[in-house]
Amino acid sequence: MLLRKVQDFGRLSSVLALVVCVIQPATVTVQDPTAELKFSSANASSISPYVPQRLLSPGWDQVPSVVTCAQRTVSTFPESRGFLYNSTSHLCTPLLWLQGQGAANATAVKSHEGKLYLVNDVCPLDFQLLEYGIRGQLTCVQDHTSSHTYLEATAICNASQSYLVAVKTAEKLALVRAVSGGKDRWVGLDDIVEEGNLVWQIDGANMTEEERTAIFPSHEPNDMRGNEDCVQFRQHTQMLNDKSCAVRHGFICEVSLPGSA
Ligand SMILES: [Ca+2]
Numbered sequence: 001m002l003l004r005k006v007q008d009f010g011r012l013s014s015v016l017a018l019v020v021c022v023i024q025p026a027t028v029t030v031q032d033p034t035a036e037l038k039f040s041s042a043n044a045s046s047i048s049p050y051v052p053q054r055l056l057s058p059g060w061d062q063v064p065s066v067v068t069c070a071q072r073t074v075s076t077f078p079e080s081r082g083f084l085y086n087s088t089s090h091l092c093t094p095l096l097w098l099q100g101q102g103a104a105n106a107t108a109v110k111s112h113e114g115k116l117y118l119v120n121d122v123c124p125l126d127f128q129l130l131e132y133g134i135r136g137q138l139t140c141v142q143d144h145t146s147s148h149t150y151l152e153a154t155a156i157c158n159a160s161q162s163y164l165v166a167v168k169t170a171e172k173l174a175l176v177r178a179v180s181g182g183k184d185r186w187v188g189l190d191d192i193v194e195e196g197n198l199v200w201q202i203d204g205a206n207m208t209e210e211e212r213t214a215i216f217p218s219h220e221p222n223d224m225r226g227n228e229d230c231v232q233f234r235q236h237t238q239m240l241n242d243k244s245c246a247v248r249h250g251f252i253c254e255v256s257l258p259g260s261a
């Protein structure tokens with residue numbers, strides 16, 4: 001009797017070992033590349049209040065694997081935040097997340113269309129994912145109410161792999177206005193290196209004339225007393241203003257996402 005049990009146990013162990021062997025390689029193959037692309041499977045209700053919206057309808061067919069689906073999604077739609085993959089029909093549907101106003105027009109994604117994969121950790125810890133503009137652009141921002149000079153504020157943002165917020169459009173200006181509650185905040189634009197040549201922190205590009213008219217009132221930037229080389233969102237005008245870099249007030253850090261302006 002005891003012998004029988006030992007034999008059964010032995011047989012069971014080898015079956016278990018076989019099952020583990022069969023499962024493990026498959027799990028590794030599927031998970032590693034998607035983890036690299038920062039995707040993981042999730043259920044739709046866990047991402048509330050964001051609503052997944054198709055970037056393509058119907059999606060791509062004959063996509064051989066979830067990995068190919070992930071790669072094709074990020075390379076074709078940098079603004080995508082996830083995808084649906086159906087391993088039976090091999091249909092791959094790239095998705096964008098919407099919240100707020102944009103979400104009202106989104107078509108619901110059905111579970112039978114495939115398994116939902118999300119981009120992990122869209123924003124770094126302690127950053128807020130916010131939607132702005134009529135195209136529903138997304139960005140990660142962090143509002144700081146503590147008072148600092150422009151260079152101190154820059155250093156604080158840089159310490160968390162971010163920059164002072166870029167405000168290149170009227171839409172982004174509206175976002176900064178909302179996030180700051182209309183209060184003075186440093187933004188990532190200065191002419192410290194060369195007077196009159198304003199440069200964006202986030203990408204090192206020069207401010208264009210089109211950007212200037214969208215974000216500054218007509219009499220700014222004015223380099224008052226030859227001592228204004230850093231740019232703030234100004235409570236008084238609710239637009240941007242060049243200011244002495246030594247002034248202390250709050251600031252907004254940003255980590256830009258692909259596809260956001
Ligand atoms: Ca200046």
Ligand SMILES: [Ca+2]
Binds near residue numbers: 220228
């Ligand atoms: Ca000024």
